[in-house]
Amino acid sequence: MNDFKDRYDLLAVTGHTAGGKTEFAVGLAAVLDGEILSADSRQVYRGMDLGTGKDLKAYRTGNRIIPYHLIDLVEPGYKYSLFEYQKDALDAYLQIRKRNHLPVLCGGSGLYLESVLRGYQLVEVPPDPEFREQLKGEDHESLIRLLKRYGPLHNTTDTSSRKRLIRAIEIARFTNEHKKPQPPFPKLKSFIIGIRYEREERRKRITERLKKRLDEGMVDEVRELLKRIAPEDLVYYGLEYKYLTYYCLGKISYDEMFRQLNIAIHQFAKRQMTWLRGMERRGFTIHWIRGESSRDEKIHTALEMLRTSEE
Numbered sequence: 001m002n003d004f005k006d007r008y009d010l011l012a013v014t015g016h017t018a019g020g021k022t023e024f025a026v027g028l029a030a031v032l033d034g035e036i037l038s039a040d041s042r043q044v045y046r047g048m049d050l051g052t053g054k055d056l057k058a059y060r061t062g063n064r065i066i067p068y069h070l071i072d073l074v075e076p077g078y079k080y081s082l083f084e085y086q087k088d089a090l091d092a093y094l095q096i097r098k099r100n101h102l103p104v105l106c107g108g109s110g111l112y113l114e115s116v117l118r119g120y121q122l123v124e125v126p127p128d129p130e131f132r133e134q135l136k137g138e139d140h141e142s143l144i145r146l147l148k149r150y151g152p153l154h155n156t157t158d159t160s161s162r163k164r165l166i167r168a169i170e171i172a173r174f175t176n177e178h179k180k181p182q183p184p185f186p187k188l189k190s191f192i193i194g195i196r197y198e199r200e201e202r203r204k205r206i207t208e209r210l211k212k213r214l215d216e217g218m219v220d221e222v223r224e225l226l227k228r229i230a231p232e233d234l235v236y237y238g239l240e241y242k243y244l245t246y247y248c249l250g251k252i253s254y255d256e257m258f259r260q261l262n263i264a265i266h267q268f269a270k271r272q273m274t275w276l277r278g279m280e281r282r283g284f285t286i287h288w289i290r291g292e293s294s295r296d297e298k299i300h301t302a303l304e305m306l307r308t309s310e311e
Contacts, residue, residue, distance in 0.1 A: 004032065004306055005102050009188040010093070012105040014039070014113055014276060015195035016269040018205040019291055022058045024195060025106035027299045030061045032104075035096045036068040037089060039107025039116065042237055044073040044080050047225060050218040051240035053209075069096075077229035079167070079236075083125070086115045086185065093188075105190075110275030117192070117284065119185035125174040135166055143169060150176055163236055191309060192284060193302055194276060197291035206265050210258070213240075222248055239264055 004011075011034065013025040025036055036059065038044075042052040049056075059066045069092035074080050089105075093116075096103045107113060114120070135143065143165045150172035197205065222244040225234055231249060235242045240261060247257035280286055287305050289298050 004191075005100070007189070007309075008191050009097075009186075010103050010105055010117075010190040012039075012113065012117060012190050012192040013195070014106070014108055014192065014286070015291070016197075016202060016272045017053070017108055017265060018202070018209045018269070019108075019195045019197060020295070021106055021108065021195055022053075022055060023295060024298050024302075025104050026059055026061055026066045027295055028193075028302055029066045029102070029104045030064060031299065031303065032102045034066070034102035034104040035099075036066060037092055037096075037103055037105045037116075038068060038070040039089075039105050039109055039113040040071075041080075041085070041109040041112050043071045043107075044085070045076045045078075045237070046072045046074070047076055047221070047228070048237070048241070050213045050216055050221050051237075051244070053213075067101075075228075076225055076237075077233045081125070082111060082115055082120075085112055086120060089116050090185065108272050110272060110279070114279060114284075117188065117190050117279075118282075119187050121185060125171045128170055128174070131170060131173065132166055135169065140165070147172060161236060161238075163232070191306065192286045193305070194286040194288045195291045195298070196273070196288055201292060202269060203266060206269060207262055210262055210265060214258070219244060219248065239268060 011028065011032070013021050013028070015021050022036075028034065029036055040052060042048055043054050045052070048054075054071060056068075056071075059068050070085070070088055073088065089112075093103050105113065105116060135146075138146070140162060143162070147165065147169050150169075196202075218240060222234070222241060225241070226245065226248060231245050234245045243252070243257045243261040243264065246252045247254060252260070276286060287302075289301050293301065
């Protein structure tokens with residue numbers, strides 16, 4: 001175990017939503033002298049706390065606070081890009097390694113996770129108002145067909161709203177027209193641990209967590225955000241922010257909000273697992289741990305996996 005930081009560049013923890021990834025990653029980081037790198041596409045936004053499941057209290061273990069990075073970087077309404085995330089992740093990674101600590105990448109946003117683990121070569125894409133104006137007359141299905149011309153869809157959330165879809169087309173078009181070599185992102189040697197629950201337990205945990213967040217004030221969080229940004233900009237972030245915005249605007253009832261949101265989160269968890277299985281097909285080895293185990297049992301199992309990897 002002593003030479004784990006010498007043999008691996010990064011430890012990654014992933015899995016579906018409501019799987020207890022953060023608590024587990026913090027426990028490992030406490031044992032391995034690590035710091036957390038968030039791989040969550042929405043936790044970068046300040047003030048979006050309950051809806052994104054930040055749970056900053058989870059970074060405290062005993063009398064220690066485990067350092068975390070890539071959380072609360074920008075204001076809501078800003079469209080933080082994968083390109084920016086990868087750059088910020090690399091900066092934070094290098095800082096952690098400079099301190100001779102272990103970077104622990106933790107999250108379930110598959111594209112963000114894989115952009116670091118695989119070292120995507122990305123291009124910064126500026127907005128193109130003239131091109132967006134050309135697309136104004138196109139319906140949703142026409143826009144999807146246009147996006148598919150640039151290649152297979154890698155992220156189904158790109159088609160979830162008109163704004164996301166137009167941005168995805170804009171990025172695909174720019175990338176196709178500007179195929180310039182980019183500075184290489186370092187190839188990191190990573191050890192990946194995944195947490196997964198059986199289907200019924202996963203469903204139970206998702207629903208219970210949603211109820212808990214609502215009890216803790218998630219509606220009030222959305223109402224405060226709506227004082228700062230336009231409803232359509234908050235809906236852009238999807239899931240909790242989409243359905244709670246509709247509720248706050250009086251478009252749906254509380255019961256309908258809960259029902260639709262609960263279904264959407266279950267569907268999201270399934271997509272997360274589909275992405276992770278796809279990562280395995282793309283050559284990543286994910287060492288799976290049963291979610292039903294206690295936190296201490298998970299940490300013990302993970303440490304045994306790490307020891308075995310060193311033999």
